[in-house]
Amino acid sequence: MVMQSTSQLDATFAAIADPTRRAILARLAEGEASVNELAAPFAMSQPAISKHLKVLELAGLISRGRDAQRRPCRIEAQPLADASKWLEAYREFWEASFQNLDSLLDEMKTEKKVRNPK
């Protein structure tokens, strides 16, 4: 069974596995902001904040305005403000991992039988 948009959930999970990025999203949920406005609460340089913004943009969670002067950031994917979306991405991560683990455990049991035939 092919899961739809598992790649998007991957990107979402990676993007929000970082507390600074989660804080940026929380701020943007209140309204759009410039890079300087976003950087202000953190003891962080603008290039550092921009790096975070790029990850969020790549994951489709924010968009950047085209205004050459300001390029305001805007939150996209309102579902992200819904906690269950994060849980869904988190669950996908563990579900896929555990399916891999099922296969690995089967291999380990087989190896054990081969080494210790009764």
Place this chain on the structure above:
Amino acid sequence: MSVTHALTLIARGEDEIVITRTFNAPKQMVFDAHTKPELLRRWFGVRNGWTFVKCEVDLRAGGAYCYRWRQEAKGLDLQFRGVFREVTPPDGFVCTEIFEEPFHAGEAVNTYSFVEENGETTLTICTRYPSKEVRDMAAKSGMECGLEESYQNLDEVLQ
């Protein structure tokens, strides 16, 4: 027929997330799979082009672990790291999950327990975040309803 091994993920209280999952294997094997890098590398977070860049485990109280993945296609990086507080093989362990950025003080605490019955092992992972805010991510609505959901993985049922 084999039992449905469904992943359960719930938000509990204000600051916890609890995951449970049953595996068709003895406890020692499941414990090893979670604590030996050569085994972890074969399943943990591995899919959709994600590969391990680093997988280190110093399995003892005070020892550190570090997992780092990369997804080349999108140029994404992911890292978890922390310190073990207690290690009780093969029953469980407790470790912290350190936040990389200075924004949030504190760290999450993960408690892993492995319980074996009839040759199957149930894993419970309880993750406690330093605050409700961190646990709820960017959510405005939060978890005041005490969300509890069980997810059945159709793939496993149909196998």
